[in-house]
Amino acid sequence: MALLSLVPVGLKKLMRRLHELCVIEGLKINYKKTKVLVFGRRYVNHRWSMDNHQLEQTRVFKYLGVIFSDTLSWKTHLQYTKQSAIKTVGAILKFHRSTGGNLVTPALKIFEAKVIPQVLYGALIWGWDTKAISSLETIQTDFLRRLLNLPPGTSSAMLRAETGLPPLTTHIHLALLRFMRSTVHLQNKDLLNLYLTHSSTQKSWGARLENLLHRYHLTIHQFNTIGSDKKLREAVIHHSQYLDRLYLLNSRSAPWYWRFKTDHSRSPYLTTYMPSNLRFAFTSLRFFSLPNAEREGRIAKVPKEQRYCICGYQGVEDLPHILLDCPIYHNPRMNLTSRWPDLNESAQLPIKYYS
Structure with missing residues (x-):
């Protein structure tokens, strides 16, 4: 009480x-x-x-699962939520590597069923705090990196595109928008007007709603006339995926990604059984995360022209060089291409062979 x-x-x-x-x-x-x-x-x-x-x-009190602070700051509640979610993520990864048989899809389904509701609890109260909710995004990003066995620094936008998951902030914003949509159908319109326009300041509910809709390129008219929550979800997630794709198209860490990834659906190789070591290697190639001088030099801020390969090749050691040109990998490359004699003609790859 x-x-x-x-x-x-x-x-x-x-x-x-x-x-x-x-x-x-x-x-x-x-x-x-x-x-x-x-x-x-x-x-x-x-x-x-x-x-x-x-x-x-x-100074703080937990009531119905939400931690209230005397300053009305949600920092304490979000820290508690983050710690609880991290524990759940650890349990999912432990299950994934043992009983779960290293299958990606079941782990993602458990994450969506357990962690996302755990994070969203009480979001209608604290979800308007934009700066605070941005800290929760690392929960999903770290989970996906560990699930796919990728190194720290892997782009969160690439992880979301590969697994088909929207950002956690998008889930929070959807919860807020659904709640605001439900107020449109209130019978007491005076209460609705008071709720949305009781203040002319930027902190009023109406101003917050407009800012949130502007983030996803929606107008008040579109918001009021959209058919269902399903269509609202599709519009919000579509724009969120568009922003991720726009980021990746201009990212130096993923110059080739959108040449073979054409949409945000879950990549097919993640939904089928594959030995974990082969999947890790294939994922590393797709994410350009194999150890190479180009990647390590970019992190260490070494000039691009100085990111040489140890083979003595006077050029940048990037993935095309490792896969197609580097003499160190000549024998594995020959073993691979010998299985498909027409690989060069069909793919038209500029493969150089070294004696």
Whole structure:
């Protein structure tokens, strides 16, 4: 039970009435679990008592799974949510590597069924805090990197495109938009107008809704006339995927990715059984994450023209060089191409052979 009042005097009156009601009904209050939380910009300590029992004034309190702070900051709640989600992610990865047989699709389904609802709990309250929710995105990114056995620094946009998952922030925004859509159908239109336009400041609900819709290139008219929550989800996720693709097209870490990845659906090789060592190697090739001088030099900020291969080739050691030109890999390359004699003609790859 929660008692709310704008002033200390009002709260004390409510506490007395609650005590009187409990006496009449024969109920007992657990005073050790009863706390008082005072919201404000500055901490002011008050004395609170109930039936000659001193009550503790706390700075944070967990109510129905949401941690409230006296400053109305959601930092504590989001830290708790993040830690809980990380524990769940660890359990999923442990299952994936043992009982789960290293299958990617079941692990992704468990993540969507367990972790995403865990993160979204209470999002209708704290989801408007843009800076705070951005910190939650690392939960999904780290999970996908570890699931696919990719190194730190792998692009989160590539991970989402490969697995077909939208950003966690998109899930949060969808929850907010669905809630705002439901208010459009309220019978009490006066309440709706008060809810959306009670303030002309940037913190008003109406201003926040407009900013959120602008993020996904939607107008108020489109938002009000969109047919269903399913169509709203499709529009929001489509724009989110468009932003990821735009980022990757201009990314130096993934110059070839969109030449073989044409959409954001889950890549087929992740949905079929493949020995984990082969899948790790194939994924590393797709993500350009194999150890090479070009990648390591980009991280260490070495000039591109100095990222040489150890084979003595006077050029940048990038993936095309490793796969097609490098003499160090001449024998594995010959073994591979000997299995498909027409590989050069059909693919028209500029393969150079070294003696």
